[in-house]
Amino acid sequence: MPSVRACFSGGTLTPFLYPAFTESTLLAVSRTCPLRRRFQLQARCNSTATEQPDISRLDPTPDDYSLTPFADRAILTLEAGAGGHGCVSFLREMFTPEGPANGGDGGSGGNIYIQAVRGETSLHKLARRRLIRAGRGRNGQGKVKGGERGADVLIKVPVGTIVREIQRHDPVEILLEEAEKAERERERAEANGDVVEEDGGYKKDRWLVYPGTVPTELNRMKFPQLPKPRRSHLAALEPQSPLWLDLDKHMETPMLLAAGAMGGLGNPNFMTPFNNRPKMATRGEEGLKISVQLELKILADLGLVGLPNAGKSTLLRALSNSRARVGNWAFTTLQPNVGTVVLDNHKGRPLVTKRNKQGELRESFTIADVPGLIEDAHLDKGLGLGFLRHIERAAVLAFVIDLNAGDAVAALKLLWREVSEYETQRGKELNAETERRMVTWMPANRAVEAKSDVDELDIPDLNPNVEPLPFLASEPISAKPWFVVATKADLDGTQENYESLHKYLQDVKSGAQPHPSGKENSWKRDVSSIPISAINAHGVEAIPQIVMDLLDD
Numbered sequence: 436m437p438s439v440r441a442c443f444s445g446g447t448l449t450p451f452l453y454p455a456f457t458e459s460t461l462l463a464v465s466r467t468c469p470l471r472r473r474f475q476l477q478a479r480c481n482s483t484a485t486e487q488p489d490i491s492r493l494d495p496t497p498d499d500y501s502l503t504p505f506a507d508r509a510i511l512t513l514e515a516g517a518g519g520h521g522c523v524s525f526l527r528e529m530f531t532p533e534g535p536a537n538g539g540d541g542g543s544g545g546n547i548y549i550q551a552v553r554g555e556t557s558l559h560k561l562a563r564r565r566l567i568r569a570g571r572g573r574n575g576q577g578k579v580k581g582g583e584r585g586a587d588v589l590i591k592v593p594v595g596t597i598v599r600e601i602q603r604h605d606p607v608e609i610l611l612e613e614a615e616k617a618e619r620e621r622e623r624a625e626a627n628g629d630v631v632e633e634d635g636g637y638k639k640d641r642w643l644v645y646p647g648t649v650p651t652e653l654n655r656m657k658f659p660q661l662p663k664p665r666r667s668h669l670a671a672l673e674p675q676s677p678l679w680l681d682l683d684k685h686m687e688t689p690m691l692l693a694a695g696a697m698g699g700l701g702n703p704n705f706m707t708p709f710n711n712r713p714k715m716a717t718r719g720e721e722g723l724k725i726s727v728q729l730e731l732k733i734l735a736d737l738g739l740v741g742l743p744n745a746g747k748s749t750l751l752r753a754l755s756n757s758r759a760r761v762g763n764w765a766f767t768t769l770q771p772n773v774g775t776v777v778l779d780n781h782k783g784r785p786l787v788t789k790r791n792k793q794g795e796l797r798e799s800f801t802i803a804d805v806p807g808l809i810e811d812a813h814l815d816k817g818l819g820l821g822f823l824r825h826i827e828r829a830a831v832l833a834f835v836i837d838l839n840a841g842d843a844v845a846a847l848k849l850l851w852r853e854v855s856e857y858e859t860q861r862g863k864e865l866n867a868e869t870e871r872r873m874v875t876w877m878p879a880n881r882a883v884e885a886k887s888d889v890d891e892l893d894i895p896d897l898n899p900n901v902e903p904l905p906f907l908a909s910e911p912i913s914a915k916p917w918f919v920v921a922t923k924a925d926l927d928g929t930q931e932n933y934e935s936l937h938k939y940l941q942d943v944k945s946g947a948q949p950h951p952s953g954k955e956n957s958w959k960r961d962v963s964s965i966p967i968s969a970i971n972a973h974g975v976e977a978i979p980q981i982v983m984d985l986l987d988d
């Protein structure tokens with residue numbers, strides 16, 4: 436095992452594993468060199484690393500890992516609670532056998548809330564549920580007792596979840612439109628001097644009548660004008676339709692997605708000076724239905740990109756307490772792992788001192804390790820590009836290159852090519868997904884009505900979301916700060932490979948070589964590389980400092 440030495444090579448100070456570089460080279464570094472502190476830190480960390488490398492943890496058997504269920508997509512139908520029905524009831528007391536109406540109103544339905552919380556890490560629980568329904572309001576009762584409210588539902592999602600609406604069915608909106616249409620027709624008829632028919636009939640889906648009312652009696656009954664469909668006051672707090680939420684911060688309070696429907700009116704609402712015993716009440720409104728697509732894009736500070744078997748998971752283990760699975764075969768990792776690197780454990784001096792934009796000291800940062808990418812991953816080879824969405828939102832990217840697996844420069848170029856391909860494809864993919872799922876929902880009883888209706892204009896428009904949803908605007912991946920982690924540097928014959936990689940990156944930085952993504956405005960200001968041996972925890976201590984330097988770049 437070569438001894439661990441820090442070295443100064445080609446202007447970049449890195450802890451180097453190759454014996455050709457000596458510590459005396461480092462001592463020659465000027466005291467004013469901004470990288471001096473990093474070197475001191477390296478030296479300190481290296482010495483501790485050599486003292487107690489926890490090799491078994493970094494080279495575990497393939498069964499020594501922990502795996503939690505994970506899903507990063509879910510399609511859900513959310514149904515706000517329907518309102519309870521109003522009640523038809525009459526006061527009956529000892530000397531008042533036929534008292535006035537005293538039916539209570541129906542309770543309103545439960546609301547649906549959403550909250551992004553730090554503790555959640557996956558959407559798998561939601562993906563299994565498919566339909567989430569808030570409680571229905573209870574029916575009103577006699578003695579003017581209002582129905583109980585329906586139970587609310589709180590959907591907890593991980594921070595970084597995007598909510599997109601696929602389809603919406605708003606029964607109140609439909610009823611309002613129908614009422615408006617009827618109003619317009621009445622006005623038109625009045626203007627033409629026609630006889631306007633009063634809307635006094637029985638509508639099975641809107642009215643409730645006294646139990647035991649026979650059909651002949653129903654025909655004779657005079658029904659008042661149907662009250663306008665009502666919305667709960669809370670509906671004003673609903674986000675604008677179509678839903679497009681990017682829940683990228685921990686939320687202290689839940690956010691309303693769909694307010695429960697209003698309950699029906701009890702029979703006292705229909706009392707008139709001539710009739711204090713109306714035998715009808717209205718039914719509760721139907722709840723708002725929204726189909727949404729949830730997509731989790733893990734928000735990590737550092738994203739690890741690499742070919743399969745490059746050593747990403749081992750690196751994650753070396754940097755954090757993660758128990759990601761490690762194995763000597765491709766695609767050991769099948770789902771993203773997130774690890775947290777603790778910079779300050781409040782026991783002595785922090786590993787790296789860095790303040791964030793708000794001036795607070797950073798105590799930790801997160802790393803996302805995703806399944807390996809292979810050539811033509813953009814054509815859905817290997818595990819495809821699906822998992823790249825998790826590094827899309829990482830602030831800094833680390834390209835993990837195996838120095839023992841052929842030309843490192845070629846590997847880096849291949850990775851960048853796939854990443855850029857993903858970038859061009861992601862917008863298209865998102866929209867295609869939405870269009871595929873878009874179906875026009877029509878309630879069963881209305882479908883017949885619509886068919887029999889010859890006047891096309893009369894068919895209520897149940898699919899208001901015909902316009903394509905906007906793309907998610909985020910910065911291009913090639914504009915993110917990045918660096919290269921050249922791993923497996925402990926193996927023989929990797930030095931030359933590292934040197935050519937180092938030279939290539941110097942050229943990219945100076946502009947002699949184009950950015951490997953081939954995109955314009957890509958980030959290459961301070962590209963660096965660091966050789967490490969993750970399996971021995973050699974050299975990895977420099978990574979937190981590099982990430983911190985690039986984080987606020």
Ligand SMILES: Nc1nc2c(ncn2[C@@H]2O[C@H](COP(=O)(O)OP(=O)(O)OP(=O)(O)O)[C@@H](O)[C@H]2O)c(=O)[nH]1
Nearest residue numbers: 743744745746747748749762766767768807969970
């Ligand atoms: N010699 C040496 N072997 C390493 C080093 N890092 C990782 N390995 C080995 O490389 C193999 C693959 O490591 P993983 O960490 O599973 O690689 P990965 O990139 O996560 O692989 P996938 O999840 O399949 O994409 C394992 O057998 C590790 O023990 C290193 O620094 N030196």
Ligand SMILES: [Mg+2]
Nearest residue numbers: 747748767768
């Ligand atoms: Mg892995």
